[in-house]
Amino acid sequence: MTRELIDSAAIGTHYDERSPIGDELRNGQLHMWYWYDNEDDAPLADAVHRISRKVAETLGLRPGERVLDAGCGPGETAVFLARNYGVKVTGITVSSFEIDKANERAVANGVTDRVTFEYGDYTGLDYPDGSFDAVLALESLQNAPDLERVLSELFRVLRPGGRISFSDFSLESEAEPARVKRFMNTLKLRELPTLTQWIEHAQRAGFEVEEYTQCGPRVFGKKSKYIKAAMDHRDSIAAKFGEEALAEFSRRHLGFFAPRKDQIGYVIVSARKPGR
Numbered sequence: 001m002t003r004e005l006i007d008s009a010a011i012g013t014h015y016d017e018r019s020p021i022g023d024e025l026r027n028g029q030l031h032m033w034y035w036y037d038n039e040d041d042a043p044l045a046d047a048v049h050r051i052s053r054k055v056a057e058t059l060g061l062r063p064g065e066r067v068l069d070a071g072c073g074p075g076e077t078a079v080f081l082a083r084n085y086g087v088k089v090t091g092i093t094v095s096s097f098e099i100d101k102a103n104e105r106a107v108a109n110g111v112t113d114r115v116t117f118e119y120g121d122y123t124g125l126d127y128p129d130g131s132f133d134a135v136l137a138l139e140s141l142q143n144a145p146d147l148e149r150v151l152s153e154l155f156r157v158l159r160p161g162g163r164i165s166f167s168d169f170s171l172e173s174e175a176e177p178a179r180v181k182r183f184m185n186t187l188k189l190r191e192l193p194t195l196t197q198w199i200e201h202a203q204r205a206g207f208e209v210e211e212y213t214q215c216g217p218r219v220f221g222k223k224s225k226y227i228k229a230a231m232d233h234r235d236s237i238a239a240k241f242g243e244e245a246l247a248e249f250s251r252r253h254l255g256f257f258a259p260r261k262d263q264i265g266y267v268i269v270s271a272r273k274p275g276r
């Protein structure tokens with residue numbers, strides 16, 4: 001078995017274990033939140049949905065386009081893209097829990113004619129060159145064993161002129177490296193690039209970077225707001241998954257929130273494959 005297969009299987013297990021509570025808590029979106037300030041009273045699911053909307057907006061989608069959601073989680077973002085932009089979405093993930101949950105979500109939302117979920121490893125995809133008009137990678141590149149290789153593979157499956165947008169964490173301060181290491185281990189991050197390094201990775205894969213945003217202060221910087229919002233769901237999570245699962249979930253948050261709030265940024269990068 002190659003290193004990539006072992007790695008992807010381990011990542012799949014990681015999400016099989018973590019996604020059920022995340023799916024419940026954040027309504028099928030396993031990514032970060034976005035709050036404007038501490039007075040912003042958007043509920044957690046809405047704050048999380050803002051990230052899907054922000055990243056999707058940068059893709060400039062047109063009805064009928066073929067979109068690859070690379071690392072689709074439990075499917076809420078793919079369903080949102082299909083319903084709001086009239087696109088056809090293929091969602092891939094290495095977690096079997098997520099595939100089942102995403103398929104349930106597609107059925108419940110009546111979009112099975114436009115949305116397909118399947119097992120797929122972005123380190124080596126089965127799709128022919130130029131299969132997609134756009135690729136979305138919402139907090140999924142963070143688990144890539146080799147970022148440039150994965151970005152090159154996503155470049156390959158895009159048609160010339162096709163677009164990619166991804167969002168992910170960035171390193172903002174190298175002070176207190178033990179805190180950052182804990183964060184990376186908890187999330188199974190192979191690398192934690194700075195915004196500049198993210199852009200360079202995309203460029204080395206062949207992309208022309210067209211837009212980038214650093215919104216870390218409104219994302220990781222609002223971690224206290226998230227903790228408070230998550231605690232409001234404590235009883236329903238315990239009722240559904242049990243006290244032990246809730247305790248384990250809380251323990252994992254200690255690693256996730258180990259860095260100081262200005263140590264971890266959040267970037268959205270949008271780029272194009274040259275040509276038309």
Ligand SMILES: C[S@@+](CC[C@H](N)C(=O)[O-])C[C@H]1O[C@@H](n2cnc3c(N)ncnc32)[C@H](O)[C@@H]1O
Binds near residue numbers: 031072074093095
């Ligand atoms: C933090 S979750 C984000 C999920 C989803 N994009 C969202 O925002 O809700 C990371 C996702 O990346 C996926 N992923 C990680 N490694 C992958 C790989 N090698 N190939 C495909 N997907 C992968 C995981 O299965 C998971 O769905």
